[in-house]
Amino acid sequence: MNKENKIIVFEHEKRVFNLNNTAEKALHDALELYHGDGTPFFKLIRNGVQFNEHVGVIQVGKTTIEVLPKADQSGEEKWRNLLIGMIKTVWGFDVKTTGSSTLKLKSNSILELYFELFISEVEYLIHRGLIKKYRKYEGNQTTLKGSLQFSKHIAQNLVHKERFYVRHTLYSTEHILHEILFKTIKLLANTNTNPALKGRIASLMLNFPEMKDCKIKAPTFDKLVFDRKNKPYEKAIEIAKLLLLNYHPDVVKGRNNVLALMFDMNKLWEQFIFVTLKKKLKTHQVSAQVSKKFWKPIEGYSSTLRPDIVIQHDESKEIIVLDTKWKNINQSNPSSEDLRQMYVYHRFYRANKVVLxxxxxxxxxxKGNYFNSAIQDELSDKECSMMQIATGDTIQTWQEEIVKNIQTYLGV
Incomplete structure (x- = not known):
């Protein structure tokens, strides 16, 4: 571990800890306990862990483990910037929306990126004015306001003539949206290690109205409904959901709380390619996860096909199916399973070409072609190609190269 308590590894890499070192043993024990909670981000090995295709950041107490993707021999700085750029591209953080239109901090990790995005959003909400909502109140007051709940008033205030047990409606800032945001602000105050964000978090704690502590779970967010009035809250709540649902407090020792923001690189790569082509490939319609029925048992549910990306030329209506694979294949051939899958896409989507x-x-x-199923040793016109795209120095140049290579292949 370095002076900043930051560990940097690449996907699929192993990390072995020195169990004679108190700090490393505590980190090892915390990860072992966290793994027992069902985490899919790494597996346990002797005196350590081995990461898989998930990348991002795991913060254990004040120690940050950054897991970076790697598809070439470039170093950690390039891959950190590319990963942050991919996340910004996929989730739209690079567009001007409310408070996240300009970020003041050059994020050094995924965690800092999300922390600052959340801070910027809440700063914007405070600046524009926090919304109020009606909520029901029931309890004792020193003034008679609303309807007197007679039975409860008699039971609780028999000897307290100055109190009234009432029920009425309040119009205040105390509601579930603010409870979620306040809980997230407190989470940031407890987990942030970046001095550049410390003052802004303290300012939020001072300026945001204090809310009651409530239990936030996944169903809490499912029940939220956004309308014209609370629409500006949507981005902040989205980030709050990501942070709160991925926070695992250490209830045993109270020191090694775990906050994990990890992303499956296979899914991130697929979404990155889709968003890039959707925005920049102007000659084609680009669609993702287009389902088609594939097989039906006599009883039960049908099986479906769902390729990653389907693109169709606006004029010729030519269809090309793309399937993304996050791995450096070098000079190897695709797996037989991948080739069979692409063959089925050819038939069911009536594709002119399919591409891995x-x-x-x-x-x-x-480029390659499938053999003719009717005449052995004779090639058919069904084309399946492998396309390898070099990573760029920046996310912008990488996107440009992706589009340029696709256009070259399509002949546009």
Whole structure:
């Protein structure tokens, strides 16, 4: 561990801890306990852990473990910037919306990125004025306001003539949206290690109205409804959900609380390619996860096909199916399973071409054809290609290279 209590690893890498070191043993024990909670981000090995295809950040107490993707020989700085750029692209944080239009801090990790996004959103909400909602109140007061609940008033205030047990409606800032935001602000105050954010978090604690502590679970967010009045809260609540539902307090020792923001690189790569093509490939309609029925048992549910990306030319209506794979395949052939899958896409989507899309350290398109099913040793016109796209130095140049290579392959 370095002076900043920051550990940097790449996906699929192993990390072995020195169990004779008090700090490393505490970290090892916390990760072992967290793994027992059902985490899919790593597996336990002898005296350590091995990470998988999930990347992002795991904060244990004041120690941050940053897991970066790696599809070439570039170093941690490039991959950290690319990962943050991919997340911004996929979740729309690079567009101007409310408080997140300008970020003051150059984020050094995924965690800091989300912390600052949340802070910026809440600062914006405070600046524009926090909304109020009607809520029901029932309890003792020193003034008679609303309806007197006679039976409860007699039971509780027989010897307290100055009190009234009443029920009435209040119009205040105390409601579930603010309870979620306040709980998240307190979470940031307890977990943030970046001095650049410390003052802004303290300012939020001072300026945001104090709310009662409530239990926040996944169903809490499912019940929320956004309308014209509370629409500006949506981005802040979205980030709050991500932080609160991925926070695991250490109830045993109270020191090694775990906050994990991890992303499956296979899904992130797929979404990154889709969003990039959707925005920048102007000659085609780009769709994601287009389902088609594939097989039906006599009893039970049908099975479906769902390729990653389907693109169709606006004029010729030519269809190309793309399937993204997050791995550096080098000079190897695709797996037989992947090739069979693409063959089925050819038939069911009536595709002119199908493409397996990989990240790489160089640009390469390798075309191939399936054999004719009727005449052995004769190639059919069904084309399945492998496209490897080199990573760029910045997220913008990488997106440009992706679109340029796709356009070259499509002949546009």
């Amino acid at each position: 899309l990989y990240p790489s350290d160089k640009h390469l398109i390798r």
